[in-house]
Amino acid sequence: MRPFDYYRSNDPADAVEAASEKGALFIAGGTNLLDLMKLDLMTPNRLIDINRIGLDEITPSDDGGLFIGTLVTNSDCAADMRIRQDYEVLSRAILAGASGQLRNKATTGGNLCQRTRCYYFYDPDMPCNKRKPGSGCSAVGGANRIHAILGASDECIATYPGDMAVAMAALDAQVVIEGQGGDIRTVPVRDFHRLPGDQPDKDNILRPGELITHVTLPPPARGRHIYRKVRDRASYAFALVSIAAVVEMDAGKIASASLAFGGLAHKPWHDPEIDDLLIGEAPSDALFDKAADILLADANGQGGNDFKIPLARRTLKAVLREATGERS
Template identity: 60%
Template sequence: MKTFDYQRASSTQEAAAVAADAATKFIAGGTNLLDLMKLQVETPSRLVDITRLPLKSIEADGEGVRIGALVSNSELAADERIRRDYEVLSRSLLSGASGQLRNKATTGGNLLQRTRCGYFYETSARCNKREPGSGCDGRDGFNRILAILGTSDHCIATHPSDMAVAMRLLDAEVLTIKSNGSERTIPIAELHRMPGKTPEIETSLEPGELITGIRLPKPLAGRHLYRKVRDRASYAFALFSVAAVVRMEAGRMADVRLAFGGIGTVPWRSKGVEEVLIGEAPGEVVFARAADLLLKDAKGYGDNDFKIDLVRRTLPAVLADATRGDA
């Protein structure tokens, strides 16, 4: 790990102003950043500690909920309101990492965790996300865990967060403060960027912009599910995950919300897939149609070709569970 300066922020305004320098990073739980610093994938010249800022509450916000950026994943998953009204979010959080990591990881940090692509972590490999213009060894290398949707010639790295998938389904809003002191609200759909020609630019955040919280809209009625397919039962990233909220009326799917992890370069959602299902009676044919539409632009790169078949099997199974009886 390279040497760095350390500063503890006393306010959100101070933290954002200090971090306007691109070589400065915020640190809270540090569950991803510290690993990257040990490998010298991240080499910040200064860390700004935000752990003492007043961003640790979960509060009612109109018909929804506001979650402070420093609320731990464990606290958020266990909160009574989240478990009752946003069960899909609680389930996604409990599917991620380990108990020890969830105790340290923060809500804001979880949204910003970086890919687990092995070529990103291996500094001797070519990786456009780590070193722009160097190439992408993942495309022709061992790419079993990598993305089949939203990829480009420059990057096929998968976004790793379980929580962000549920947040995408819920249409969460990300609350921030910029280095100049102004505040803004970013729809979760606009936070993460697909790689295109600039995979090193992963979010729409500006230098020094600090996430202060996440706002959830009013709860969604229906059955909440989070299904995660992975190589082992815990402490493993998704090969494919499905966040689902389905509301049934008179034997038909009156409302359907779906988001996906493990297959996209960003937390993935397709309104078209939802629209195919809304108003239909549950059944193998309509479920298969939804899976085919989700995979319309999917592309495998060899080792990860199996994900296409995995989606075709898993999505119908999740939808069958979500529509079994009235939710």
């Protein structure tokens, strides 16, 4: 780990100002950042400790939704009774991630900003465009079992590893961001993370020095909330395929549907065509196959991860059967 300056901030505006220096990064729980620093994969010259700036509570919003402060821990978010009752898919997704010890430290903002777990990204001796732009992508033609089948590019086929953001995408949550001079902007979670394109080193839309202050959840969505995570082992493993689904039934037909997918792309994947296809229809295997056709229309395996394509189809059908009460 390389030397760095340490600064403890006491309020959001001060933290943003302190982070204006080139090479400065925020730190809260540090569950991902510290690992990356130890391996010299991230080398900030200054760390801004934001643990004392507030923003560690879940509060109601005027429209009946919730504000989740950026420093709310994953454990506290998943255990909050309002989250458990009204946003069950979010609680389920968080509890499917990491371990209890990590959830006790990991924060909402930090979870959104976590970096890929691509083997080659973590190996400084291997070419990686995400770590060193222009060096190449070793996963293309290499070991790529966990890698993307959607939205990838020749520059990068890594996946976003998180669970929480997948559920937030299904809920259509918003990320509130504070920048220099008190500038505030709000971005849908669905647009917060980027596809790799020709700039795979940029994981999300944050500008240098910007701070996530809150995530806003809309008023509770009616219907059944499901989070299914397919992985190599039952705990402490990242998703091969995950699906967050909020589906409401009315008189035997799908009244509303919102689905998001993890483990398939460089970001939580949401395709509004799938939701539009399902709404107003009676559940059936034929309908679910059409939804899978839309999801996988542009899917592209890399050899080692070809199995993800049929796995995603089977998982989507299973989730929709559970959400709608349809039996195969």
